[in-house]
Amino acid sequence: MDICELSPAYVRAIAPYQPGKPITELARELGLDERSIVKLASNENPRGLSPKALAAIKAALPELARYPDGFALTQALSRRLGVPMQQIVLGNGSNDVLELAGMAFLAPGCSAVYSQHAFAVYPLATQARGAHSIVVPAKNFGHDLEAMLAAIRPDTHVVFIANPNNPTGTMLTAAELESFLSRAPKNVVVVVDEAYNEYLAPELRCPSIAWVERFPNLIVTRTFSKVYGLAGLRVGYGVCHAQVADLLHRVRQPFNVNNLAIAAAVAALSDEDFVRESYELNVVGMAQLLAGCKRLGLAWIPSYGNFVTVEIPRAGEQSQAAAVFQKLLRLGVIVRPLANYGMPDHLRVTVGLAQENARFLEAMEAVLKD
Numbered sequence: 001m002d003i004c005e006l007s008p009a010y011v012r013a014i015a016p017y018q019p020g021k022p023i024t025e026l027a028r029e030l031g032l033d034e035r036s037i038v039k040l041a042s043n044e045n046p047r048g049l050s051p052k053a054l055a056a057i058k059a060a061l062p063e064l065a066r067y068p069d070g071f072a073l074t075q076a077l078s079r080r081l082g083v084p085m086q087q088i089v090l091g092n093g094s095n096d097v098l099e100l101a102g103m104a105f106l107a108p109g110c111s112a113v114y115s116q117h118a119f120a121v122y123p124l125a126t127q128a129r130g131a132h133s134i135v136v137p138a139k140n141f142g143h144d145l146e147a148m149l150a151a152i153r154p155d156t157h158v159v160f161i162a163n164p165n166n167p168t169g170t171m172l173t174a175a176e177l178e179s180f181l182s183r184a185p186k187n188v189v190v191v192v193d194e195a196y197n198e199y200l201a202p203e204l205r206c207p208s209i210a211w212v213e214r215f216p217n218l219i220v221t222r223t224f225s226k227v228y229g230l231a232g233l234r235v236g237y238g239v240c241h242a243q244v245a246d247l248l249h250r251v252r253q254p255f256n257v258n259n260l261a262i263a264a265a266v267a268a269l270s271d272e273d274f275v276r277e278s279y280e281l282n283v284v285g286m287a288q289l290l291a292g293c294k295r296l297g298l299a300w301i302p303s304y305g306n307f308v309t310v311e312i313p314r315a316g317e318q319s320q321a322a323a324v325f326q327k328l329l330r331l332g333v334i335v336r337p338l339a340n341y342g343m344p345d346h347l348r349v350t351v352g353l354a355q356e357n358a359r360f361l362e363a364m365e366a367v368l369k370d
């Protein structure tokens, strides 16, 4: 017998996550110098990490023989967000918190609702539990909250909402999201994934943490992977009612966030200059990319994150995005193809440093003329 048949059919049916191509891999494949490669494929902070976070990591190195203690980070978040520590759950990336929500609330026989073109971890967290996915068609590439509300069935336990959404960059207003939360059944967990919250203009941010008080079925997730520049350390968190947090803790690995990640996240949280400068760089870089796309005659989906999704014109009926992606790779520029998100005509480009954005635009111009 094939040993893999012991695995539940719903596990074997999972399509593997496709990460952005690593710089090291492209360098190996093309024999390029790693330093000549521009990676705009995973929405990382192009400035790297905060010097304060780096110093905290170095200071924490001698402690690596000890198991981690998340207290310092939970306390720092509690103070920053103004919620009790009991309402905070740390994760190995916010990805982990999304998985915890799936583990705690999904099982075979129930369903999760999420949008077409939404973040790829929602189907993974759903399928890994043997739960059914209800994928609601997007509206202008964004979440159609009315349709999502209508799609909720008696067996629906979880709704996943990304705001802003990756890979489309679309955003829901606070009024839209609040209206959804008010009308969603109270016995459905609503996960609001705010990985890009810090990249929103302050007046566009939702009072989502305050909503947790009013909506015991709400879990808000955030991450240190994006504006805080700690993607490689894997650290994020969820905020929810204490009883919900208690459930998430039960399915959580006891030491899911490591010492270095905890130390770095505490320092990163306190480095407000770094966060502000990263936000400002993104505003300028986004304008640079959009001006360049306009010049090249490319359309894009208006984005509220640190990336923009660009439409690659077809040649007749034929989608060109995959070919453009490959040609960009040969020029040492890594972006993200989106066919696995049901968007075969789009490429997602992370906002980089000014010279990286310029490299992308030059390469794109060369490829389009080709």
Ligand SMILES: *Cc1c(COP(=O)(O)O)cnc(C)c1O
Pocket (backbone or CB within 6 Å): 043, 092, 093, 094, 095, 096, 119, 162, 164, 165, 166, 193, 195, 222, 223, 224, 225, 226, 231, 234, 235, 236
């Ligand atoms: C990047 C991202 C995450 C965060 O991933 P981490 O596990 O925290 O690195 C979560 N949700 C969305 C929509 C993202 O794009």
